[in-house]
Amino acid sequence: MKHKLSIVILLQCLYFIAFSQDSLHTETNDNAIEEIVVTATKTATKLEKSTVPLSQIVQKYIKATGSIKLADLLLEQTGIQLSTFLGTGVQLQGLSAEYTLILLNGEPIVGKNAGVVDLSRIVVSNIKKVEIVKGPVSCLYGSDAMGGVINIITEDAGKLRNSVDYSVQYKTPAILTNSLFASFTKKKVSFENSITHNFSNGYQTNKETIYKEGSPYNDFTINNKLTVRVNDNWQTGIGFKYYFLKLKNVDEITNDSNEVVVSNQVDKIHEFNFSPFVKFSKKNIVLNIRSYNSFYKSTSHILAENIDTDLYSDSYKQLFNKLEAQLDYSKNGHVFTAGAGGFYTFVKSNRNIDKITQHQEFIYLQYQYDWKNRIMFNVGNRTDFPNDFKIQWISPKASARFNINKYFAIKVSGGRGYKAPDIRQQYLNFTNTLVGYSVFGANVAVQKLEELERLGDTVIYSIPKDRIKPLSPESSWAFNAEVEIKPIPSKLTITANYFRNQIKDLIEAIPTAIKSSNNGLIYTYYNLNKVYTQGVEANISYQVIKNLNISVGYNFVEAKDYDVLKNIEDGKVFRRDPLTYETVRVTKKEYGGLLNRSKHSMNVKIYYENKKYDFNTYVRVIYRGKYGWSDLNNNQILDAKEEYAPGYVLLNFSFTKTFKDRYHVMVGLDNMLNKKLPQYIPSMQGITGIFGFSVNFLNNK
Amino acid sequence: MKKLFIIALSCAAFAACKKEEDKKVTPVTPLTAVLERDINASGARYQFYSIETGDTVPVTDSASTKWDIAFRSTTVLLNGGTSGPGQAGVIILDTLFNEVTTAPATGYAQDNALGKGIPTGSNNGWYNYAGDPTHTISPLAGKVFVIRTATGKYAKLEFISYYKGAPVAPNGVTDAGISRFYTIRYIYQPDGTTKLN
Numbered sequence A: 001m002k003h004k005l006s007i008v009i010l011l012q013c014l015y016f017i018a019f020s021q022d023s024l025h026t027e028t029n030d031n032a033i034e035e036i037v038v039t040a041t042k043t044a045t046k047l048e049k050s051t052v053p054l055s056q057i058v059q060k061y062i063k064a065t066g067s068i069k070l071a072d073l074l075l076e077q078t079g080i081q082l083s084t085f086l087g088t089g090v091q092l093q094g095l096s097a098e099y100t101l102i103l104l105n106g107e108p109i110v111g112k113n114a115g116v117v118d119l120s121r122i123v124v125s126n127i128k129k130v131e132i133v134k135g136p137v138s139c140l141y142g143s144d145a146m147g148g149v150i151n152i153i154t155e156d157a158g159k160l161r162n163s164v165d166y167s168v169q170y171k172t173p174a175i176l177t178n179s180l181f182a183s184f185t186k187k188k189v190s191f192e193n194s195i196t197h198n199f200s201n202g203y204q205t206n207k208e209t210i211y212k213e214g215s216p217y218n219d220f221t222i223n224n225k226l227t228v229r230v231n232d233n234w235q236t237g238i239g240f241k242y243y244f245l246k247l248k249n250v251d252e253i254t255n256d257s258n259e260v261v262v263s264n265q266v267d268k269i270h271e272f273n274f275s276p277f278v279k280f281s282k283k284n285i286v287l288n289i290r291s292y293n294s295f296y297k298s299t300s301h302i303l304a305e306n307i308d309t310d311l312y313s314d315s316y317k318q319l320f321n322k323l324e325a326q327l328d329y330s331k332n333g334h335v336f337t338a339g340a341g342g343f344y345t346f347v348k349s350n351r352n353i354d355k356i357t358q359h360q361e362f363i364y365l366q367y368q369y370d371w372k373n374r375i376m377f378n379v380g381n382r383t384d385f386p387n388d389f390k391i392q393w394i395s396p397k398a399s400a401r402f403n404i405n406k407y408f409a410i411k412v413s414g415g416r417g418y419k420a421p422d423i424r425q426q427y428l429n430f431t432n433t434l435v436g437y438s439v440f441g442a443n444v445a446v447q448k449l450e451e452l453e454r455l456g457d458t459v460i461y462s463i464p465k466d467r468i469k470p471l472s473p474e475s476s477w478a479f480n481a482e483v484e485i486k487p488i489p490s491k492l493t494i495t496a497n498y499f500r501n502q503i504k505d506l507i508e509a510i511p512t513a514i515k516s517s518n519n520g521l522i523y524t525y526y527n528l529n530k531v532y533t534q535g536v537e538a539n540i541s542y543q544v545i546k547n548l549n550i551s552v553g554y555n556f557v558e559a560k561d562y563d564v565l566k567n568i569e570d571g572k573v574f575r576r577d578p579l580t581y582e583t584v585r586v587t588k589k590e591y592g593g594l595l596n597r598s599k600h601s602m603n604v605k606i607y608y609e610n611k612k613y614d615f616n617t618y619v620r621v622i623y624r625g626k627y628g629w630s631d632l633n634n635n636q637i638l639d640a641k642e643e644y645a646p647g648y649v650l651l652n653f654s655f656t657k658t659f660k661d662r663y664h665v666m667v668g669l670d671n672m673l674n675k676k677l678p679q680y681i682p683s684m685q686g687i688t689g690i691f692g693f694s695v696n697f698l699n700n701k
Numbered sequence B: 001m002k003k004l005f006i007i008a009l010s011c012a013a014f015a016a017c018k019k020e021e022d023k024k025v026t027p028v029t030p031l032t033a034v035l036e037r038d039i040n041a042s043g044a045r046y047q048f049y050s051i052e053t054g055d056t057v058p059v060t061d062s063a064s065t066k067w068d069i070a071f072r073s074t075t076v077l078l079n080g081g082t083s084g085p086g087q088a089g090v091i092i093l094d095t096l097f098n099e100v101t102t103a104p105a106t107g108y109a110q111d112n113a114l115g116k117g118i119p120t121g122s123n124n125g126w127y128n129y130a131g132d133p134t135h136t137i138s139p140l141a142g143k144v145f146v147i148r149t150a151t152g153k154y155a156k157l158e159f160i161s162y163y164k165g166a167p168v169a170p171n172g173v174t175d176a177g178i179s180r181f182y183t184i185r186y187i188y189q190p191d192g193t194t195k196l197n
Helices: A002-012 A030-034 A059-065 A070-074 A136-141 A423-427 A445-454 A562-569 B014-023
Strands: A054-058 A080-083 A089-092 A100-104 A127-134 A148-154 A163-171 A175-186 A189-200 A217-229 A234-254 A260-282 A285-304 A312-331 A334-349 A355-371 A375-386 A393-405 A408-419 A429-431 A438-440 A459-461 A474-488 A492-515 A520-545 A548-561 A574-576 A583-585 A600-610 A615-624 A648-659 A663-670 A688-699 B004-008 B032-040 B047-050 B055-057 B069-072 B075-078 B089-094 B127-129 B137-139 B143-148 B154-163 B179-189
Touching (some): A054 A059, A059 A070, A059 A615, A059 A648, A070 A080, A070 A127, A089 A100, A100 A136, A136 A393, A136 A408, A355 A423, A438 A445, A445 A459, A445 A492, A445 A520, A520 A562, B032 B047
Parallel strands (some): A100 A148, A438 A520
Antiparallel strands (some): A054 A127, A080 A089, A127 A148, A175 A189, A189 A217, A234 A260, A285 A312, A312 A334, A334 A355, A355 A375, A375 A393, A408 A474, A429 A438, A474 A492, A492 A520, A520 A548, A600 A615, A615 A648, A648 A663, A663 A688, B004 B032, B032 B179, B047 B055, B047 B069, B127 B137, B143 B154, B154 B179
16 A cells, blocks of 8 residues: 555656755754755755855744744845845845745745745745855756845655644734644655644734735645655655735725725735655665646735726736756765756736746756865856757856865855846736836837837837847856854854855836827836946854854945946936935945945844753844935935935844743744834834744654 | 026036135126926916026917927927927037036937927936836936027026926825926026027
């Protein structure tokens, strides 16, 4: 029977839990697990041998913060800035959120609203750790990994004991989370299941309106993994995930007859994915064949009383299928990796032209060498073939680590990353009937413009039509250099990393033509800007005494547009004082670079664990410096003081006490300084309480 | 309508002013800048305006050379080419108002069948259109319009605001009711020379 089951699963085929590692199946030594990282190289590597900027958040700290959503957790990390435009996203090294690739167990999370995977969709309840690789050196993943990769690694069923955990948490003002986690291992079969339900009845900060700044919502996440070890060489399994969200809100609007009416917003998301894998390992060889299949559907509607048509209507469906095989061969410190695969995606959306299908194939090669634990290096390349084999996108990388002595190491890395033009940039078909402007994707713009002309509308071009071309991917070259100093090995570590990213062909929509019928502008997308980002990230981690850790992180970043700099140099950028009407030239010093980036940010964290009384406490201070908010004086750049949002400090505290090894009580206070910035961050609620309780029912050691 | 704000040009540029005083240079009588507020361009017809007289011109004179420039919502006409019998044309410079001291002799663009001397459209001519969600129209800073008038004299002009009263931070949606009111600033050289300071 069991045999039959495994064959069925084998036939269904292929998935690879990115973390799954040979011969460690029953290993439960947390420290050993914490030191193994997988994201940068797609192979298991010891953290201390990593050649690229890499950090990780391990479960101990994830649990100690009391975070429910991944966004809350990432907010506290050095070098990460959140952006909340069209969903919560993550900026790394000064690159916008759409250049950060978010992986779940090594596979991309699909369903991007305007290019960003909304991190508030991801709950942390069963996350074992999060690995963060900065810069495009993890180009083996392909598109979108320009700024870096965040890989969320969930519990590995193959390595778990039998256990059942239940936890409940309440976060003021209005989020209740219930989660159940269970894992069982019997001989060759391991099964893991987690169910998380978040419920919020919403909250209001501005009581004068009926709109709720925190929308009421319900979401469910169900995660399953089944792993079967067929024999010493073969392993197979499958993962499933289902996510559902329903969000509601109300507002008041004025309709055409000048009456104030109530509008109702309803958003829904369904996401289902399954990911079978098969793995073969023997001596020096590991072969992984995995498939990842995801279906994502989101709808958003705003309807008003006494108005027939939707005020807003958006629907988006995406199907994504991927198959990938990877072979690793290792011998005497040499590791060769070769991989190949392809994916197919189907998108249907009311904003785009019809139904869109795309497929892409790819191959990658990587070679790593570890010379006597003194010098490690890694070279690799990935080549992508979008839609056909006529075009190739090449992403090479190289990195090295020099362990000078036990106190001092240097890491240097460089590579190329790219971001494929997204569906919207290629196929968007959007007309704002109220104002009369249109935005067309680059692949359909010519067709749509000719259609307008055929219908008798005169179109006046400000950019010649033959300049509209299929988009190239946005691409970057990056360089990172890091020093790692350990004045007191295994107690005190200081790292400082310099990074620079040169990004070109950034895709932007600009006016191309004007319809003479209504003077409506027509926008389409072009590969335009060149920008650079550079900065320094520094971290200090100090174990003062056993069980007391202090860490300090600092990040400096700037991100600037080359064209703007050139124009400023040429004296072509101006600013008018709205009071005196005097116009002045903007200086280079006044140019603040791209919006929504804090030049300075910092964090200090203190973690204390008391084994005798079985409690831990975790205090975090997060500083985010002022950041560009919006161009208020209309010169298209960030330059005036009032265009910045103010900086802020968050003080977060949590305390967890364990009773009888199985009952955990957690109390947290986030934002203890009661900081509120309603104009800039409506969701910043001031002081927030978190109360959690969890119990472990069964734990066979 | 007739609210004329006279600004002595030499004092508008403070630094330059100080320098001149220090050097005790006796300047030729400086030209004065005119700040014309709230030209109403919200009607169905163009609002005609004479730079020479600093006043609006009735629509009945639209076929004459009595007007130099006309406004209707965001479109600006010059009295020349396809728009009128005059000689008006424009050269658009990316510079500061005070730095334009002489009008070029040639190169003036006139309204024609394909487009206007001062082009329409966001970032094409005199304004930027913010699009969603504010839809605000904002004059571009650092755009100086050197204008040859209907009668062949010279002036330099800049656009200050598209909203009545030139509010500090207009919003295209909430201030829609006060939009289409131009505030402009210009210096006119009546003697027919190209000197503009």
